[in-house]
Amino acid sequence: MVKYIVGLVLAVVITVAVAVAVAIPVAKQNAAAAAAAPVKREAGYMFSLTDHDKTQYLTTTLADGKVARLQLILELDPALAPKDQKNPDRKMLVLQDTLLRTLREMKSSDLAAGNQDAFKQRIADAATKVLGKRAVLGVYLTGATMQIGSLPEETARLHLRS
Numbered sequence: 001m002v003k004y005i006v007g008l009v010l011a012v013v014i015t016v017a018v019a020v021a022v023a024i025p026v027a028k029q030n031a032a033a034a035a036a037a038p039v040k041r042e043a044g045y046m047f048s049l050t051d052h053d054k055t056q057y058l059t060t061t062l063a064d065g066k067v068a069r070l071q072l073i074l075e076l077d078p079a080l081a082p083k084d085q086k087n088p089d090r091k092m093l094v095l096q097d098t099l100l101r102t103l104r105e106m107k108s109s110d111l112a113a114g115n116q117d118a119f120k121q122r123i124a125d126a127a128t129k130v131l132g133k134r135a136v137l138g139v140y141l142t143g144a145t146m147q148i149g150s151l152p153e154e155t156a157r158l159h160l161r162s
Contacts, residue, residue, distance in 0.1 A: 008148050044137040047074045047079035049091065049099050057143065060100065064107040071143030072099070074127055077135045094128045102126040116141060 049058050049072045059069045074095075082088050083088055104137060120139040127136045 042078055044075035045078050047076050047095070048072070049074070049096060051129040062103070062108055063105055066146040068103070068108065068111060069143075069145040070103070070141065072123070073140045073142060074123070075138035075140070076131065076138060077137065080131060080135060091131065095127060097122060098126050098130050103157055111144060111146060
């Protein structure tokens with residue numbers, strides 16, 4: 001009877017040791033894969049900041065008097081999508097106004113290639129003030145054309161309609 005119990009205990013110990021020896025490397029491999037895998041989330045509502053003519057670009061004058069033509073898209077929480085696409089709600093109009101003001105306070109150097117992360121963060125911060133935390137899922141600058149040189153003094157004083 002003692003031999004039977006000892007044999008049974010030994011079998012259990014060996015089984016547990018083998019299971020642990022196999023499980024630890026598999027768990028480490030799965031943890032590494034899970035850490036490397038991107039977090040999946042629902043696609044957001046794509047808000048495009050556009051000119052009055054509804055092109056995909058916005059043309060505006062920056063704080064340093066230079067003209068910028070941008071294609072700027074914000075990915076927002078899907079719950080913020082307007083019910084009627086032809087008549088945006090007040091919150092989206094306030095967002096557009098805030099973003100235009102933010103862009104007009106920037107200089108052309110803020111849009112330089114090395115400053116684009118800071119540019120996107122500034123846009124996201126401005127949108128968050130209007131929409132609240134966790135509303136902005138992403139900021140995408142998909143096109144940018146900047147004026148090189150200066151405008152004549154008369155023209156520089158004009159603000160382009162946007």
